[in-house]
Amino acid sequence: MESLDTGAHVTPRASDVTPFAGRDCALISLATGITAENLRELRDGLMEAPEASLYHHFWGRLLRPHFDEPEYLNDFASWVYHSLREKALAERMSLVDPTDFGDMESVRQELVELIEQHLDESESVPWARGDQRFYFIRAQLVLFDTGLRVDHPAKLSALLPRFSTSSLYYHFIDARRRNHGHCDDFCLWLGAYGDEFADLVHRLAGLDPYFSSLHETRRRVADVFAEQFGLPEEEGTAGGGTAPGPPELQL
Amino acid sequence: MNFGLLDQYAEVAGGDVVDHLRQLAAPLAGARMLHINSTKEGGGVAEILRELIPLKQALGLDARWEVITGDQPFYECTKSFHNALQGAREVISESRLRAYEETNAENAERLRTALAEADFVFIHDPQPAAMLHSVPERKGKWIWRCHIDVRRPHRPVWKYLRTWVAPYDASIFSLPEYAQPLPHPQYLIPPSIDPFNEKNCELPSEEVAAVRERFGLDPELPLVVQVSRFDRFKDPMGVIEAYRLVKTLTPIQLVLAGGGARDDPEGEVVLEQVRQAAEGDPDIHVLLLPSDAHRTINALQRAADLIMQKSIREGFGLTVTEGMWKWKPVIGGDTGGIRLQVIDHYTGFLVRTPEGAALRTRFLLHRRDLLEQMGERAHRLVKENFLITRHLREYLTLMLALRYGSGDRIEVDR
Numbered sequence: 001m002e003s004l005d006t007g008a009h010v011t012p013r014a015s016d017v018t019p020f021a022g023r024d025c026a027l028i029s030l031a032t033g034i035t036a037e038n039l040r041e042l043r044d045g046l047m048e049a050p051e052a053s054l055y056h057h058f059w060g061r062l063l064r065p066h067f068d069e070p071e072y073l074n075d076f077a078s079w080v081y082h083s084l085r086e087k088a089l090a091e092r093m094s095l096v097d098p099t100d101f102g103d104m105e106s107v108r109q110e111l112v113e114l115i116e117q118h119l120d121e122s123e124s125v126p127w128a129r130g131d132q133r134f135y136f137i138r139a140q141l142v143l144f145d146t147g148l149r150v151d152h153p154a155k156l157s158a159l160l161p162r163f164s165t166s167s168l169y170y171h172f173i174d175a176r177r178r179n180h181g182h183c184d185d186f187c188l189w190l191g192a193y194g195d196e197f198a199d200l201v202h203r204l205a206g207l208d209p210y211f212s213s214l215h216e217t218r219r220r221v222a223d224v225f226a227e228q229f230g231l232p233e234e235e236g237t238a239g240g241g242t243a244p245g246p247p248e249l250q251l
Numbered sequence: 252m253n254f255g256l257l258d259q260y261a262e263v264a265g266g267d268v269v270d271h272l273r274q275l276a277a278p279l280a281g282a283r284m285l286h287i288n289s290t291k292e293g294g295g296v297a298e299i300l301r302e303l304i305p306l307k308q309a310l311g312l313d314a315r316w317e318v319i320t321g322d323q324p325f326y327e328c329t330k331s332f333h334n335a336l337q338g339a340r341e342v343i344s345e346s347r348l349r350a351y352e353e354t355n356a357e358n359a360e361r362l363r364t365a366l367a368e369a370d371f372v373f374i375h376d377p378q379p380a381a382m383l384h385s386v387p388e389r390k391g392k393w394i395w396r397c398h399i400d401v402r403r404p405h406r407p408v409w410k411y412l413r414t415w416v417a418p419y420d421a422s423i424f425s426l427p428e429y430a431q432p433l434p435h436p437q438y439l440i441p442p443s444i445d446p447f448n449e450k451n452c453e454l455p456s457e458e459v460a461a462v463r464e465r466f467g468l469d470p471e472l473p474l475v476v477q478v479s480r481f482d483r484f485k486d487p488m489g490v491i492e493a494y495r496l497v498k499t500l501t502p503i504q505l506v507l508a509g510g511g512a513r514d515d516p517e518g519e520v521v522l523e524q525v526r527q528a529a530e531g532d533p534d535i536h537v538l539l540l541p542s543d544a545h546r547t548i549n550a551l552q553r554a555a556d557l558i559m560q561k562s563i564r565e566g567f568g569l570t571v572t573e574g575m576w577k578w579k580p581v582i583g584g585d586t587g588g589i590r591l592q593v594i595d596h597y598t599g600f601l602v603r604t605p606e607g608a609a610l611r612t613r614f615l616l617h618r619r620d621l622l623e624q625m626g627e628r629a630h631r632l633v634k635e636n637f638l639i640t641r642h643l644r645e646y647l648t649l650m651l652a653l654r655y656g657s658g659d660r661i662e663v664d665r
Contacts, residue, residue: 024271024274026271026275026644026645026647026648026651027648028438028440028645028648028649028652029427029438029439029440030436030437030438030439031424031427031430031437031439033430033432050659051659052659055659064636131564131586131587133428135427135428137427137439138659139659140648140652140658140659140660140661141659141660141661142275142648142651142652142655142661142663143660143661143662143663144274144275144278144662144663146274162266162267163267164267164268164270164271165267166271167271213635215635
């Protein structure tokens with residue numbers, strides 16, 4: 001039966017919502033040739049480094065070796081603390097969240113500003129040991145469609161534990177940079193159902209992915225979905241995702 | 252596709268990891284990949300290729316491996332290259348350089364068809380680097396893979412090699428410290444370990460016990476193991492000093508195990524110093540093992556309570572990776588690739604002095620709960636980041652990046 005509600009909050013029918021399209025990515029690191037041995041050189045490097053380098057040191061780090069409990073949320077802050085021993089600056093730099101800024105140029109300016117201010121207040125320029133230089137690295141992100149299509153959130157819930165960590169990264173972290181309002185892909189898709197999954201969207205938006213490994217983030221996202229839809233059924237019975245190609249290509 | 256081999260890796264690395272590899276390999280189906288190095292036997296490069304090529308083939312890729320051949324002057328020249336890239340002040344005669352160039356041209360002629368038609372040619376290290384010049388009709392992308400620590404190369408030799416390497420489409424270095432100014436993209440791919448080779452495979456407990464017995468190790472006494480060449484940069488004397496500091500308070504035994512030093516006069520000196528320092532202490536075991544004693548090293552690492560790698564200069568430090576894979580926390584020197592693996596206070600400790608190594612050893616031997624927790628984390632860090640599946644993923648990603656564009660975000664059609 002058609003909805004009789006003529007107000008603004010019309011709940012779309014599930015069949016009207018475009019299926020969730022699974023995508024994945026792989027990151028590869030490249031040298032930029034830019035290095036820093038002291039705080040002034042870090043500032044100069046920040047002004048010179050390509051945007052892909054800032055991306056790498058803020059987000060790409062999540063796809064690189066790191067542990068579950070990082071002290072600082074970007075490589076710049078981490079180096080300022082561990083190699084220059086400038087804790088106050090490291091703390092300030094760590095709180096620069098790129099999603100609060102319109103673009104990476106603004107992020108760059110904010111970091112440069114924080115360093116300038118610190119240099120103004122310091123009597124000397126802090127140096128790292130010779131073998132602790134900061135290397136500006138840039139990233140290339142290869143993106144592809146996995147072929148996975150999911151026509152209902154409950155079915156996505158069943159598939160999430162088997163997402164690759166890089167697919168999780170693409171949809172849950174990288175998406176915040178791509179989407180309007182810094183929204184991840186899951187929340188964006190759930191939003192198409194109107195208010196039906198508002199609580200789930202709220203809980204997903206509350207997950208902070210920057211303090212966990214991708215494995216841990218995948219578990220937490222899957223848990224939030226499972227709270228809504230129940231635990232996934234055993235493999236082979238959780239239908240709904242369709243992926244062309246041989247069965248092993250399914251997420 | 253060889254599902255058996257991939258399934259084996261899926262068991263260890265995770266099904267999602269192998270599925271991801273399959274997805275990345277799919278757009279490269281049919282692409283011809285040729286790896287060229289200078290030997291099929293011995294050395295880290297041959298070992299990596301022996302492991303990577305079957306995996307690429309299992310993913311349905313047309314991957315081949317060829318080696319170049321040369322005469323004595325050629326190998327003398329490339330040995331000098333190797334030393335010079337690591338900083339030694341080598342002077343290489345004109346005649347040897349001519350031998351290098353002629354050998355490369357001859358090998359390029361022999362492999363001409365395969366080289367010209369391959370979609371991706373990976374040239375490993377300097378030995379075959381000049382081949383590109385002899386194949387002007389090449390169709391594919393040529394990538395120079397440098398496995399050597401080139402942080403501080405001897406400049407005249409690097410200047411010569413650079414003329415051969417610069418025309419490549421890309422190069423690969425193991426760490427950002429090694430990258431050199433070149434007019435093409437320089438990718439960064441750290442090395443990896445294979446969980447199924449003799450160095451890292453599971454061993455029956457009887458085999459570990461037999462190795463303990465063979466070397467007279469006391470199964471009741473805590474064991475610290477450092478596996479490395481007898482080289483002053485690995486600081487074996489510092490390890491003995493740390494051991495002595497621990498032993499005044501905590502019973503302990505130490506194994507320093509490394510390969511032969513026959514072609515390395517400085518190594519022989521260091522080995523002699525180490526033997527003298529260990530003399531008279533039955534709990535220090537200095538083991539000079541043959542280069543193929545992989546299972547013995549594997550067993551020693553498994554027998555250890557913790558692994559030491561107290562280097563003062565280090566490349567990547569694969570012995571650290573190997574120890575961590577075996578659930579051992581590592582006390583490592585705060586240098587090079589050890590920093591990528593030993594996350595201070597999580598997977599082990601980074602130290603700069605024998606005193607630091609002694610302090611952390613005592614701590615871990617007294618806090619067995621934390622030792623086990625760190626060992627678990629160490630294993631997980633390697634599983635998620637330093638297995639050959641990650642290495643392969645980065646090779647696939649690099650090929651896709653080179654084939655589909657040069658931007659920061661590259662969309663691949665499937």
